[in-house]
Amino acid sequence: MSLLVPDTGLLFWMIFSFGIVFFILVKFGFPVITKAVEKRNQFIESSLEAACQAREQLAAVNTQAEVILQEARSKRNTILNEAQEIRNKMLNEAREAAETEARFKIDRAHAEIEESRNKAIISIRDEVTGISVKIAEKVLGERLQSDEKQRALINRLLDDELVSNA
Amino acid sequence: MLRKNHIGKIITLLLMLILPVHIFAQDLNVKEVVLEHISDSYHWHITKWGERDIRIPLPVVVKSKQNGWQVFLSSHLEHGAEYRSLRIAQEGRYAGKIVERSHTGTDIRPIDISITKNAAALMINCMVLLLVILPLARWYKRGSMRPAKGFRGVVEMLLTDIQEEVIKSCVGEDYKRYSPYLLTVFFFILVNNLMGLIPFFPGGATVTGNIAITLVLALCTFFIVNISGTRAYWKEIFWPDIPIWLKVPVPLMPALEFIGIFTKSFALMIRLFANNLAGHSVILGLLCLIFLSATMGTVVNIGMSTLSVIFTCFMTLLELLIAYLQAYIFTLLSAVFIGMARAKHQAHAH
Numbered sequence: 001m002s003l004l005v006p007d008t009g010l011l012f013w014m015i016f017s018f019g020i021v022f023f024i025l026v027k028f029g030f031p032v033i034t035k036a037v038e039k040r041n042q043f044i045e046s047s048l049e050a051a052c053q054a055r056e057q058l059a060a061v062n063t064q065a066e067v068i069l070q071e072a073r074s075k076r077n078t079i080l081n082e083a084q085e086i087r088n089k090m091l092n093e094a095r096e097a098a099e100t101e102a103r104f105k106i107d108r109a110h111a112e113i114e115e116s117r118n119k120a121i122i123s124i125r126d127e128v129t130g131i132s133v134k135i136a137e138k139v140l141g142e143r144l145q146s147d148e149k150q151r152a153l154i155n156r157l158l159d160d161e162l163v164s165n166a
Numbered sequence: 167m168l169r170k171n172h173i174g175k176i177i178t179l180l181l182m183l184i185l186p187v188h189i190f191a192q193d194l195n196v197k198e199v200v201l202e203h204i205s206d207s208y209h210w211h212i213t214k215w216g217e218r219d220i221r222i223p224l225p226v227v228v229k230s231k232q233n234g235w236q237v238f239l240s241s242h243l244e245h246g247a248e249y250r251s252l253r254i255a256q257e258g259r260y261a262g263k264i265v266e267r268s269h270t271g272t273d274i275r276p277i278d279i280s281i282t283k284n285a286a287a288l289m290i291n292c293m294v295l296l297l298v299i300l301p302l303a304r305w306y307k308r309g310s311m312r313p314a315k316g317f318r319g320v321v322e323m324l325l326t327d328i329q330e331e332v333i334k335s336c337v338g339e340d341y342k343r344y345s346p347y348l349l350t351v352f353f354f355i356l357v358n359n360l361m362g363l364i365p366f367f368p369g370g371a372t373v374t375g376n377i378a379i380t381l382v383l384a385l386c387t388f389f390i391v392n393i394s395g396t397r398a399y400w401k402e403i404f405w406p407d408i409p410i411w412l413k414v415p416v417p418l419m420p421a422l423e424f425i426g427i428f429t430k431s432f433a434l435m436i437r438l439f440a441n442n443l444a445g446h447s448v449i450l451g452l453l454c455l456i457f458l459s460a461t462m463g464t465v466v467n468i469g470m471s472t473l474s475v476i477f478t479c480f481m482t483l484l485e486l487l488i489a490y491l492q493a494y495i496f497t498l499l500s501a502v503f504i505g506m507a508r509a510k511h512q513a514h515a516h
Contacts, residue, residue: 003204003205003377003443004377005377006376006377006378006381007206007282007376007378008277008278008279009227009278009279009280009282009285010206010282010284010285010288010376010378010379011378011381011382012279013279013281013285013288013289014285014288014378014379014382015382017285017288017289017292018292018354018382018383018386020292021292021295021296021350021354022347022350022386024296024300025295025296025299025346025349025350025353026346026347026350028300028303029296029299029300029303029346029350030299030303030325030345030346030349030350031346032303032306032307033299033302033303033306033322033325034325034329034342034345034349036306036307036309037306037322037325037326037329040311040313043311044311
């Protein structure tokens, strides 16, 4: 049963080679690898954590930006509304001012027209009265007495005439 | 076109199956073939080409009584030749071993540390192991934080799996002290097993199927377990928590526990040795079926050949699994034994 009896020579070589392999691997092999793998695992873990945090931060920043944007939008809206109101007010004011101005001018014009018309009527009346008196003098061939009385009569007649003409 | 290729391949395969059979079928002793493969020898037999054996001579290192240390190639001792009063015994107690003819004419066994086939394979496998692990370590030392790819990835996967699942969980707290040893044992056994599955020169030797190899591995575990044993571990052995009559007049349980120290490691040794030996023997036996059936006619031979090739493929795949499994089990049990020896207070998980 030589299979079950360990051979001295092989035993020697096994101890020798396994010893060397063991020494080399324990010194330069496995600890290096396991340490590196561990380090890498830690690195991956910390990176994942950092990425997670970054994502959270980004989300926070995004919501913040959203809020700011919203605020800005509402502010813009209010500003726009205000401007609109101011514009409308200004327009209205201007319109009102223009209207009053125009009305004032028109009124003044009316007054002036009335005045000049009155003046014209008065002067025409004077003229007409004069002419009428002259005509009447010529017709009557004499000087009419009491100018004042005559004039009042003519004026009355003229008024009647004008009224009936009107 | 494709189908034509396949038919060609199949025909070639069949020819390959039949042709060598008629060359080698003369007289085949299965037992001899299997034993020759699994036992150690002073040369590395590669194949037999016609009548000629192709074998690699290996260095013989012997300290003979008469001439002192001798180093020469084993080709001097071929076919029972005698060289410097040394020869390979053909029968008797030392059959297959180098013996020295003493003055009285009887054979004595000199101190023999020849690099035999298993020793040479062992050294090659050790080199392979170093060539696998050291470049990987150097790659890691360069501090690349990228994950390992390809072959490195495979090795890293095995390594981290053993480290995390076996060593960390079985040894316990100070696993880092023991992980280099356990990883070395794991990869040592794995590389030796896998190399043993390669059917031609650098592989093919049943290194882990040799009891000297498994003995050294088991002894290493034995020493590490018992040197790192805590007080609780030794108390559990010599004064276990059992009814007092089991240990006082006759130290029955302490004796059993004490024997247990040795049987644990002994079982480690035998398990690894027997599994690999048996695996190789079965594969060889199945392959020999081809040659045995050669004398039974072509039809039987082709049938048997196909069958045995299928069986051998299956067995080789199984051996691949076992190559990993045995390395895993040896490491796992070593880790468990260390973990038990490191237990701070007795665990009831027996």
